[in-house]
Amino acid sequence: MRIFICGTGIISPAGSGTEILPDFLRKGTCAIGPLRLFPLSPENRLPVGEISAEDTVDSGLETEIPRTHRLAETAARQAVKNASGPPDAVVLGVTTGGMLRTEELLKQGISDPDTFCCHGTGTVARYLADLLGCKGPVLTVSTACSSGAAAIKIALEMLRSGQARRVLAGGADSLCRLTYYGFKSLQLIDPRGARPLDRSRRGMSVGEAAAMLLLEAGENIPGNALGEIMGGGLSCDAYHPSSPHPEGKGAQRAMENALRDAGISPSGIDYINLHGTGTPDNDLAEARAIVRVFGKHPPPFSSLKGAMGHSLAASGAVEAIASLICIRESFIPANTGCGDADPALEIRPLLHSVPADIRVVLSNSFGFGGNNAALVIGNPQKCGPETVSGKKKSSPPLRIKGYSCISGAGTGEETYGQIFTGKECRGTLPLAEISRNLPPGTVRRMKRLPRMALSLAVSAWKNSGLPLQPDSIFMGTGWGPLSETHDFLTQLFETDEKFCSPTDFIASVHNAPAGHIAIYFGAEGANITLTGGDYSFEQALLSAHLTAEEGEKPFLLIAADEHHEKLSPLFDRSCISDTVPSDGGGAFCLQRSGQDAGISIFPLFFQNAADNPEIISSLSSTLKNSGSEFAAVMAGIPAAFRQKGEKQLGDFLKEWPLPFADYRKFTGEFASASAVAAVLAADFMQKGRIPPAFIKGLPELPGDKGILLLGLGQFITAVGILP
Amino acid sequence: MDKLLSELKVKIVKTLNLTDIHPEEIDADARLVGGRMGLDSIDVLELVMMMEKDYAVKIDNKEIGAKVFASLRSMAEYITDHSPVPAG
Numbered sequence: 052m053r054i055f056i057c058g059t060g061i062i063s064p065a066g067s068g069t070e071i072l073p074d075f076l077r078k079g080t081c082a083i084g085p086l087r088l089f090p091l092s093p094e095n096r097l098p099v100g101e102i103s104a105e106d107t108v109d110s111g112l113e114t115e116i117p118r119t120h121r122l123a124e125t126a127a128r129q130a131v132k133n134a135s136g137p138p139d140a141v142v143l144g145v146t147t148g149g150m151l152r153t154e155e156l157l158k159q160g161i162s163d164p165d166t167f168c169c170h171g172t173g174t175v176a177r178y179l180a181d182l183l184g185c186k187g188p189v190l191t192v193s194t195a196c197s198s199g200a201a202a203i204k205i206a207l208e209m210l211r212s213g214q215a216r217r218v219l220a221g222g223a224d225s226l227c228r229l230t231y232y233g234f235k236s237l238q239l240i241d242p243r244g245a246r247p248l249d250r251s252r253r254g255m256s257v258g259e260a261a262a263m264l265l266l267e268a269g270e271n272i273p274g275n276a277l278g279e280i281m282g283g284g285l286s287c288d289a290y291h292p293s294s295p296h297p298e299g300k301g302a303q304r305a306m307e308n309a310l311r312d313a314g315i316s317p318s319g320i321d322y323i324n325l326h327g328t329g330t331p332d333n334d335l336a337e338a339r340a341i342v343r344v345f346g347k348h349p350p351p352f353s354s355l356k357g358a359m360g361h362s363l364a365a366s367g368a369v370e371a372i373a374s375l376i377c378i379r380e381s382f383i384p385a386n387t388g389c390g391d392a393d394p395a396l397e398i399r400p401l402l403h404s405v406p407a408d409i410r411v412v413l414s415n416s417f418g419f420g421g422n423n424a425a426l427v428i429g430n431p432q433k434c435g436p437e438t439v440s441g442k443k444k445s446s447p448p449l450r451i452k453g454y455s456c457i458s459g460a461g462t463g464e465e466t467y468g469q470i471f472t473g474k475e476c477r478g479t480l481p482l483a484e485i486s487r488n489l490p491p492g493t494v495r496r497m498k499r500l501p502r503m504a505l506s507l508a509v510s511a512w513k514n515s516g517l518p519l520q521p522d523s524i525f526m527g528t529g530w531g532p533l534s535e536t537h538d539f540l541t542q543l544f545e546t547d548e549k550f551c552s553p554t555d556f557i558a559s560v561h562n563a564p565a566g567h568i569a570i571y572f573g574a575e576g577a578n579i580t581l582t583g584g585d586y587s588f589e590q591a592l593l594s595a596h597l598t599a600e601e602g603e604k605p606f607l608l609i610a611a612d613e614h615h616e617k618l619s620p621l622f623d624r625s626c627i628s629d630t631v632p633s634d635g636g637g638a639f640c641l642q643r644s645g646q647d648a649g650i651s652i653f654p655l656f657f658q659n660a661a662d663n664p665e666i667i668s669s670l671s672s673t674l675k676n677s678g679s680e681f682a683a684v685m686a687g688i689p690a691a692f693r694q695k696g697e698k699q700l701g702d703f704l705k706e707w708p709l710p711f712a713d714y715r716k717f718t719g720e721f722a723s724a725s726a727v728a729a730v731l732a733a734d735f736m737q738k739g740r741i742p743p744a745f746i747k748g749l750p751e752l753p754g755d756k757g758i759l760l761l762g763l764g765q766f767i768t769a770v771g772i773l774p
Numbered sequence: 775m776d777k778l779l780s781e782l783k784v785k786i787v788k789t790l791n792l793t794d795i796h797p798e799e800i801d802a803d804a805r806l807v808g809g810r811m812g813l814d815s816i817d818v819l820e821l822v823m824m825m826e827k828d829y830a831v832k833i834d835n836k837e838i839g840a841k842v843f844a845s846l847r848s849m850a851e852y853i854t855d856h857s858p859v860p861a862g
Contacts, residue, residue, distance in 0.1 A: 237819060238834060294815060492812055495791045550827055555821040 055211045055276040055431060058265030060129025062107070062122050062220075064100040064258055064359045068117050068129060072376050076358070076384040077404050083244040083256045083360050083388075089151075092548060097235060098244040100258025100301040101226060101358020114732040117124035117149035117169045120178045123223035124259035127179045128620045130324035132262040133275060135408060137184040138265065139215035141176045142206040144198025144222035144364040145191050145582075146317035146561065148172035156543055167621045171530065172561060175223055180727035181661045187215060187261025188657035189766070190590045193364070193531070193561035193582045196343075196420030199223050200367025201579060202263065204283030206595040210268040212446065212499050221368035222288050230257050230363060233556030234506075237293065246359070246388040248355035248400045257548030258360025260537070262368035272431045279431040280317065281411065281674035284308025287524070287578035288421025288773045289569040293385075293557045295333055295417060299340030301664070302369045305423035305573060306413060306672070307345050313427035313433075315411060317345050317590040320427075322383050322407070324370050327354020328361050328386070337415065338396035344478035353401045357388020367416035367424060374412035374428045381404040382406050390569045393624070410434055421564025422578055447645035447650050448773070449592075449600055450657075451610075453515025455507055456637040456730040457611070458718060463510060465518035466727070467734050470717065473744030475726075477631040477719035479614050496554055497567065499613040501636075507569060507638035508607050512572070515640035520752060523576035525595040527587030527610035529722020531561035567701050568607065576606065585625070585689045586657075587612075588637070588726040589768040590604055593654045601643045607650075610726035625720040629648065635718020639733070652729065655679070655759075660699070666767050667702045674707070674759075679771050680754035681744050684711040685732055692764030699763045709759070710749045717745065725762055730764060732758040732772040786821045786846070788818050789824050802846040818843050825849070829857040 061068070064082035065075040075082075086099045105119065116124075123143070131138065147168040147503035154167055161766075168174070172192040180189040188209075192202040199222025206220035213650045224230075234240050234257055241253040265281060267273060282636050286308060288301030295302065310317060322343075326337055335356075355373055362369055377383055410433040414426045455462065459478020460469035469476045486502040488509055493504050504526065512521055538556035557563060562580035569578050577598055581590035588610035595608050614634035619626050626632065637654065656673045658666050674681075684707070688696030704711065714731070718724040735741045739752050752758075755774055762768035783797035795811060807813050818839060825831045825842075830851055833839050842852045 075795045236823070238822075238836075291814065292816065496816070497792060546827075550823055554816055556797065557816060 052211050052268050052270065052310065054280045055267050055269060056264050056268045056278040056280065056375060057273060057275045058130040058132065058134060059277065059375065059651055060126035061262040061363065061369060061372050062102060062125045063258065063260035064102055065107040065555065066596050067125060069372060072373065073380045073683050076373060077382055078378060078386045079385040079404055081387050087226065095244060097240045098256050099226060099231065100256055100362065102259055104716055108135055109414055114610050117152040118225035119145065119148060120169060122225055123175050124180055124182060126221065126263040127183065127219060131722060132182060132267045134265055138217050138219040138691050140187040140209055140218045141180045141185050142190045142192065142202045142218060142220045143369060143746045144174040144183035144202040145172040145175045146193050146195055146198055146364040147173055147227050151225050154228045154540065157540060160218060160725055162621060164621050164624050164627060170622050171584050174629040177452065180217065180659050184662065186659050186663045188593060189583065189659055190581060190585045190594065190671055191219060193580045194419060194422040195416035195560050195562055196361065197367060197416040197424040198264065198362050198364035200414065200416035200424035201285060203371060204242045204285060204424055205592050205597060206266055206281050207280050207596055210266055212671045213598060216268050218266045219263055220266055222365040222606050222721045224259055224363040224365050226257060226259040226333065228543065229539065229559065232373055232548065234453065236551050236553040236556055239330050240544065241329055244356045244388065245330040247327035248334050248386055248393055249389040250333065250391045250394060252329045252331060252394040254330045255356065256360035256668055260360040260362035260369050261367035262365050262366060264371060266589065274713035276431050278378055278602050279429045281427050281429045281597045282309050282313025282433065283313055284422045285577035286577055287569045288423065289573050289575050290421050292563060293419050295336040296421065296771065299336035301421050301423045302337055302340035302415065302417055303343045303711055305425040308338065309413065309425035309427050309687060314429060320350050320411055320413045321409045322377055322412045323352035324412055324738060325352055325354040326417045327356055328413040329356055333417065333522050335396060335455050338398055342398060347397065349398060351401050352510060353384055353386035355384060357386065370414045371428060372687045374414045375574060378430045379406055379410060383409065386627045407740050419560050420578065421569065422562055422566065428749040446596065447643055449596060449641045449724045450647050451639055451650045451652055451733050452517055452605055452642050453511045453640035454638065454730045454733050455510035456512055456727045457503055457507055457635040458727055459633050459635065470731060470745055471742045473742055475634045475717040479632055496558065498532065498558065500528065500532040500566040500611060501558060501567050503613060503636055505567050505698055507609050507611060507636055511638035512606060514588065515605060518638065519603060520572045521606055521640060522574050522604040523606035524568050524574055524578045525591045525606065525608045526565040526580045527591035527723060528561060528580065528582055529584045529587045529612045530622055532559050532563060533613055533615035535559040537615060537618050585722050585764060586762055586768055588723055588729065589654065589762055589770060592652065593657060594769060596654050599643050605640050605642050607638060608641055609638040610723040612721045612723040614721060623722060625689040625766055628690045629720040631719055632722045633725055636723045637730035650733060651774055652772050653771040655771050656767065658767055660765055660767055667699065670703065670769060671706045674769065675724050678772055680756045681709060682753055683758040684709045684747055684761055685714045686711055687715055687728060687760045688713060688763045692722050696763035699767060710746045712746045725760065729760055729772065730768060732760055736772055775850060775854065779852065781821055781847060782850055785824060789820055801848060804845060807845050813830055825853065829853045829859050831856045
């Protein structure tokens with residue numbers, strides 16, 4: 052199976068449309084300039100990569116829709132222009148979602164939850180899926196600046212697995228105050244504009260963009276193939292929340308993994324498209340990593356961030372399209388912005404664009420949390436199937452080796468105890484209780500969500516009793532670190548945009564908790580955070596299922612959400628109606644093994660419920676074909692979609708008359724409630740019984756049957772906890 | 775200077791949430807970053823903001839930063855020399 056790029060769409064500071072890029076890149080144009088999007092105080096004039104107003108004017112697009120969504124729509128419509136049908140799935144990298152709009156609303160003191168409906172990072176991908184009529188899975192990857200590339204890697208694995216034939220993958224982020232002031236507080240912005248790899252570089256230029264690739268799976272090269280995604284590699288530095296490993300060890304592993312995945316040796320790479328942000332540390336670490344992989348005479352390389360700025364979650368997808376252009380137009384773009392290459396890097400970028408026959412490109416993306424992704428993009432006509440790995444991987448089940456949860460009732464045992472005595476576990480646990488298994492020095496910079504996530508990770512691993520520490524982390528969170536986001540913006544607004552905390556900025560990034568977990572365990576494998584509202588746990592599970600490696604090394608699957616007094620009622624419409632504010636999460640320590648026996652967790656079904664009348668029958672036939680048998684159903688119906696969810700459940704139970712629990716009545720309303728439910732299901736399976744107050748009519752759990760976890764509402768998801 | 779040093783010790787513990795350290799325990803001449811307290815570059819930036827907010831002292835380049843944040847005493851000296859706000 053090969054994965055072809057059959058459509059591209061992009062809107063960036065260079066302009067709108069893929070067709071304008073060859074000229075822009077060949078000339079080495081710089082699109083970095085003053086910020087116009089929101090007002091700034093006079094001492095605050097740092098250059099950015101902003102998309103010009105002319106390019107963003109699209110007829111019929113109302114301003115109700117936040118900028119990121121509109122940019123994503125523009126790029127997506129270009130990418131699918133010649134597609135023969137809607138994509139089977141959407142996988143999008145997004146880090147700030149509707150943040151620009153949210154900032155304006157918060158500044159004005161508006162507290163109507165309806166106005167915040169597009170805040171969540173996951174709303175961008177859902178918006179595209181609904182527009183394009185995508186009925187399959189919709190995933191949002193939030194791994195900071197590597198989001199776009201990581202999203203393409205996950206899409207690649209989804210296509211290789213045969214779960215989808217056509218996937219829209221990419222990234223989108225608009226400029227906003229959070230990232231502009233956040234990077235400024237880290238002193239990571241070059242006042243002269245980004246000059247990657249220059250001797251006197253001072254930092255990056257924050258930018259914005261949306262870039263989309265329409266990917267299609269096939270054995271033969273389709274007529275509309277523009278290029279091929281030959282492979283992708285993921286890794287984590289497990290070193291520091293915001294600084295790269297000084298020797299670029301994580302970057303090196305991501306590149307090596309990508310090359311191995313593509314079945315190609317370093318000598319097969321004709322051009323390296325750098326992450327190359329322009330910060331002193333990033334460029335040095337990346338140069339060292341390149342020397343480690345390619346030696347002192349690597350193929351030609353350049354960074355495009357001096358030309359366009361750093362579009363964060365979009366950058367990996369922007370650069371994948373740029374790589375494709377180099378292949379198709381036979382040239383290598385210049386490292387714009389660099390006048391005097393830094394001799395300390397030992398290797399020199401291309402300072403001027405040159406014509407060259409490019410067959411295969413390696414494109415790097417690295418992010419906060421030490422989160423790395425690299426992609427190998429090729430010319431399908433010039434890299435035959437013998438050099439392409441292309442093998443369909445076997446995927447043994449994900450065995451549950453350990454688990455734990457946090458709920459209003461307490462941690463794991465306390466929660467199970469409460470449920471088994473017939474009580475609910477709603478509420479919020481005091482902060483000190485959450486992290487009582489962690490040393491104070493470790494958690495001093497952590498507010499609620501990262502403490503919860505790390506505590507869950509540690510207890511799930513301890514519960515496994517495994518001697519090996521986890522290597523990869525898959526985390527879901529509906530809303531990310533709300534306390535940090537709130538505190539950052541509050542201080543910013545209260546001080547007239549003069550002061551904001553660098554600690555809060557770094558910790559506000561949605562993948563910061565998973566980064567802490569990686570540092571704690573030294574987990575240098577894949578580290579993916581998924582942010583899809585109420586379906587984040589299911590998205591993380593699906594990503595783990597697609598990318599986790601087979602073998603002895605355990606990995607963690609976690610989902611958690613915090614309740615924040617001010618922000619939760621604005622963002623999460625389900626929690627408004629709940630009388631008891633609740634939060635928590637669940638974690639599994641898993642191993643992928645074919646030989647081993649034991650309880651496993653399996654993502655059975657994930658579809659968009661919008662305009663999808665066949666969804667229940669589709670779920671039903673999936674379950675019939677899966678060969679799994681279930682003794683009970685645990686249904687998650689977010690309060691905001693109560694009516695719709697109850698109808699869906701009713702329709703399902705007509706075909707599958709099984710005893711069921713409406714579990715949010717026990718867990719309370721929060722996005723990751725499904726992770727707590729999954730842990731409860733595993734515990735029921737382990738103990739062989741379900742408390743009668745939880746599910747009536749099922750005195751004993753038959754040993755050969757599983758529990759089916761249903762997610763209902765905007766999407767329908769099914770997860771099997773199987774014997 | 776002693777008064778400013780004691781004041782800074784309290785501020786550091788509070789700003790960086792060093793819940794397991796008492797302000798009096800901090801040695802004014804000990805290495806701040808990478809030392810016993812476990813501080814790193816993010817903490818330094820947090821202290822940069824604290825110094826600007828509370829003492830109107832701006833530090834926006836790495837070379838000066840490395841000197842200022844060598845120890846608590848060097849921080850206090852820099853404030854004494856550069857702050858328009860009366861110290862202590």
